[in-house]
Amino acid sequence: MAKPVLRIVIGSTRPGRIGPSVATWIAERAREHGGFDVQVTDLAELNLPLYDEPNHPRLRQYVNQHTKDWSALAGASDAFIFVTPEYNHGFNAALKNAIDYLYHEWHHKAAGIVSYGGVSAGTRATQMLKQVLTALKVMPVPEAVNIPFVFQHLDEDKRFKSTELIDASAVAMLDELQRWTESLATLRAKNK
Template sequence: MPNLTVIIGSTRPGRAGLPIANWLVERAERHGGFTVEVADLAEIDLPFYDEPNHPRLGQYVHQHTKDWSAIIERADAVVFVTPEYNFGYPAALKNAIDYLHNEWRDKPVGFVSYGGVAAGTRAVQQLKQVVTTLKMIPVTESVNIPFHAQFIDGGRVKANEVMEGAADAMLDELLRLDGALRPLREKNDRQAA
């Protein structure tokens, strides 16, 4: 079964990303197409990029980078859970992406965004520019949660039908693209060996 890695992009205390990611994980487990792993950037706590070599070389010297690399290497598909901060996505998320290079390649990626009226969609548009540069394949289907606080009660998300349907559509597409992209990842692995 393919591995889906859900990355919580906000590290801010009291963040909504944690309950939103927990909701998505529960939804993905019910979906049944993936094993699910959570990568919480607040717990991973990467310092600002501190590797002396370009990430495409994979010559990591710090253990935190090696650990982060292993998490993303295990992923067959990725979902970024991100807020929108000032029309963009959090610096911690950009930093985490920039630490690695080849680990992202040929993986489908989905987005769960949240915010005010724009529901985090401007952050996602910026993220798409970054992930396509790393040869990830963004799916069109996404979950965009406007005025997200209304859906969180007691630290848990109370999703509506639109959110649930969007999550299922995104997961279906991630699974479909994983099947299509897996041979490319396997070919890259053979060439790297």
Template sequence: MSRPVLQIISASTRAGRKGIAVARWFQRFAEQHGGFDVELVDLAEVGLPVFDEPNHPRLRQYVHQSTKDWSATVSRADAFVFVTPEYNHSFPASLKNALDHLSAEWADKPAGLVSYGGVSAGLRAATAIKPVLAALRMLPVVEAVSIPFFAQFLTEDDEFAPNTELEAGAKAMLDELARVTPALRSLRDAA
């Protein structure tokens, strides 16, 4: 059997964003981990419009090509890691919109969270997204990467250079995702 596909979804879409550096670091780290085939999905590049489908996502009767393409992308994945900043004590609208576009494509797949921010390390964003993931029948794993004062880890070239604690958290999260992904895949196969 082939390795499961892990999609790392970078949530920040604004001009001048720094979170893409965090997502690229995690992509490289996940590739070195070796438990997954890794894809980076940048919501800024996906460019979804504000949800405008006439039918409820659970019906999978999409009329817009952007939604059909998004459905195909998410359907490919066996697991996710959401890389999210914290905006106003929550996660960005771009991520909520991306989640709301689909339904069944998310179901029975595990999700890890990499959050970043100032003193809060993006923990309020991580807390806010978990009920949304659960409502979409995803399994948020407990292990996470929470990055406080994330700008301190950016190099002059805007590369993300984590410390050993962040790398340890990333490894623990990837190990847990690798552990639960096959079990959830069997649930999807049975359905």
């Protein structure tokens, strides 16, 4: 039996970002976990313009190839992990834009959140993101990975170096994400 597809979405798109480093780390933890077929999507590479579809996404009448490509990636996913920085007490605009492009593709899927920042560890971004996700019938699992003072966790090559506590929070999130992904499978099947 095929494993459910876990799509890790790198939310940051700015030059000099550290999102890919954090995403590489959580992708490695997810592969070690073994419950998912892990795939990574970098919004900087996806390069979605500011929402430019003429029709509401609930209609699935996409006209642009970039939207069709994004729809196929999200639609083929069974669960998500959003890797997000915190910008001004919220999550960043590129991630919100990518979420707003789609509608049905999100339904009945579970999501984990890995946030990073300074003293707040991205927790305010996490709380805002959860509100948006629940409006799209996504189940954000309560367990999350919040990384405080993220720059202190980077080596000289900007690779993310975890701690025992951060690793433990990743395992807890992945365990719960797997439970919810399995539990929502029937609803996802009805949505196809």
